[in-house]
Amino acid sequence: MKKVILTTMALLTAVTMPASSVKNPIKVNQVGYLTHESKIATIEPEAKTKSFLIRDQEGKTVWRTKHATTKKSPFSSKIRQEIDFTSITKPGRYTLVAGRHQQSFIISSDPYTEALKASIKGYYYQRSGESLERKYAGEYARPAAHLDTHVMVHPSAASPKRPAGTIISSPKGWYDAGDYKFRNPTIRYRISWMR
DSSP states (O other): OHHHHHHHHHHHOOOOSOOOOTTOOEEOOSSOEETTSOOEEEESSOOSOSOEEEEOTTSOEEEEESOOEEEEOSSSSOEEEEEEOTTOOSOEEEEEEETTEEEEEEEESSTTHHHHHHHHHHHHHTBSSSOBOHHHHGGGOBOOOOOOSSEEEOGGGOBTTBOTTOEEOOOOOBOOTTSEEEEOSSOEEEOGGGO
16 A cells, blocks of 8 residues: 555655755655655766765754765666665654755655645546535535536547447546547537546
């Protein structure tokens, strides 16, 4: 379950910290690291330093190393360095320093909760055929729309058992770019496999 949540967070990444500069070669988990799990930062391309340190929120150096694993990217010719600071387990906000570059990150026993809530809320806002209640959606509350009980199968979604032009009922689901290709007052075309 933990891997599923981590993978989902990586894909959806609702970043809770300011984005780093595009020119900053230090890549950290911008959502945060779990206290007792592995903590790896990547420096890409290889930094012009052989010393790396981590400072706490007060600026005190709490970790230092001259050891970084150098690896070639499996997807390009880029060389990257990986720094493993798994030994830091105390929750807090830290800054990794590599030469003249630095990047902030957090360590927490529960760093993914806010990103998870934002992701799930995104699914709520995109509901099709269902109303969005004010107590959950706030200013985005709305009545149910696109009930989709009379939908014509689009040729791209046709099959031998359900040829193009077949009328089906396909209520609920989520809005997605490309759902609606054509609309007239009585029939709405949609790629129905998304339901």
